[in-house]
Amino acid sequence: MNRDITFDATVDPPEAVVGALRRTGCVLLRNALPRCPLLVAADAVQANARRLKELVGREVNDMPLCFADRQCLDPNIVGFKGASLSDFTDPLNFSGFDRSWFYEGERNYKRWFWDNGAAFPNLILGLFTRSILPAIYHGLYGQPMVCPYAQCAVRYQRVDLREKSYAFHQDASYHSRDPLHHSGLTTWIPLTDCGADAPGLELYPQALDEVLPLPPGITGRHLFCEESTVLDRYGGRLWAPEMAAGDVLMFNHFVVHRSHITSDMTRERQSAEIRLFPRSGIPEFVREIGGWGFASPDGWLACKKPPDQAHFSA
Ligand SMILES: O=C(O)CCC(=O)C(=O)O
Numbered sequence: 001m002n003r004d005i006t007f008d009a010t011v012d013p014p015e016a017v018v019g020a021l022r023r024t025g026c027v028l029l030r031n032a033l034p035r036c037p038l039l040v041a042a043d044a045v046q047a048n049a050r051r052l053k054e055l056v057g058r059e060v061n062d063m064p065l066c067f068a069d070r071q072c073l074d075p076n077i078v079g080f081k082g083a084s085l086s087d088f089t090d091p092l093n094f095s096g097f098d099r100s101w102f103y104e105g106e107r108n109y110k111r112w113f114w115d116n117g118a119a120f121p122n123l124i125l126g127l128f129t130r131s132i133l134p135a136i137y138h139g140l141y142g143q144p145m146v147c148p149y150a151q152c153a154v155r156y157q158r159v160d161l162r163e164k165s166y167a168f169h170q171d172a173s174y175h176s177r178d179p180l181h182h183s184g185l186t187t188w189i190p191l192t193d194c195g196a197d198a199p200g201l202e203l204y205p206q207a208l209d210e211v212l213p214l215p216p217g218i219t220g221r222h223l224f225c226e227e228s229t230v231l232d233r234y235g236g237r238l239w240a241p242e243m244a245a246g247d248v249l250m251f252n253h254f255v256v257h258r259s260h261i262t263s264d265m266t267r268e269r270q271s272a273e274i275r276l277f278p279r280s281g282i283p284e285f286v287r288e289i290g291g292w293g294f295a296s297p298d299g300w301l302a303c304k305k306p307p308d309q310a311h312f313s314a
Pocket of ligand 1: 147186200
């Protein structure tokens with residue numbers, strides 16, 4: 001199914017992937033990242049999430065990207081800009097986190113990581129920047145891309161956490177329903193095999209030309225769109241591909257999607273999301289949130305906040 005938007009990074013050139021992204025707004029790219037380090041990252045997500053749960057006394061399935069990192073002595077596993085993960089214990093110890101950080105009043109525990117993400121190794125960003133993916137972004141947008149750390153995340157999904165899964169939405173809708181602000185591209189990276197026995201992602205594989213309506217009775221900022229609209233219009237063509245660790249889904253912010261969980265699934269899925277924006281079209285909400293980010297003018301360099309004013313020096 002959807003063969004015209006399914007590619008293999010080991011044989012298909014970036015130009016073919018870019019062409020499909022231009023036509024449809026989404027592609028499934030198999031073998032885009034090395035499998036073994038991603039499985040290590042999946043274990044790290046699990047261990048860090050378990051520790052976070054102990055500390056805050058509740059399940060938190062949505063975390064900053066560095067929650068995919070943990071000390072690891074495998075010399076093949078290096079982080080962003082070549083730093084070694086063996087110098088790093090884990091994000092909770094490293095940050096000095098204590099439970100009072102966790103949504104205390106206006107405080108947001110993710111904020112520290114968004115501001116300090118450049119200070120330590122980032123396994124997923126390291127793999128990502130050395131992959132075929134930057135060539136695809138450059139081919140698609142024809143200009144430097146900015147990747148704000150605050151727009152990236154790791155998460156996990158399981159059948160018993162269904163209430164924490166994501167209903168139909170188009171990325172960016174949480175922040176803005178202005179179509180001009182839907183300029184980004186998401187790369188969804190499962191860290192385990194998924195879609196059959198572990199939750200995957202379901203999407204309508206064609207970018208829409210509108211931001212979909214809000215659920216009834218909801219006004220203002222809200223991530224999710226009206227489920228019945230999606231099912232009525234696109235129900236017959238929804239796609240929930242089975243994926244292996246190493247495959248990625250790339251889709252722009254007009255592609256409607258949701259978590260895919262069925263009651264017979266028995267395993268947990270860990271995943272990462274990386275969101276990038278063209279440097280000439282960084283939405284206002286990205287500037288407001290600020291935080292650390294990185295960009296791809298000449299290689300991938302760390303930048304300081306806010307992303308659009310950064311000089312992109314390391
Ligand atoms: O991982 C999931 O289950 C949902 C993630 C998602 O919808 C997103 O990355 O926008």
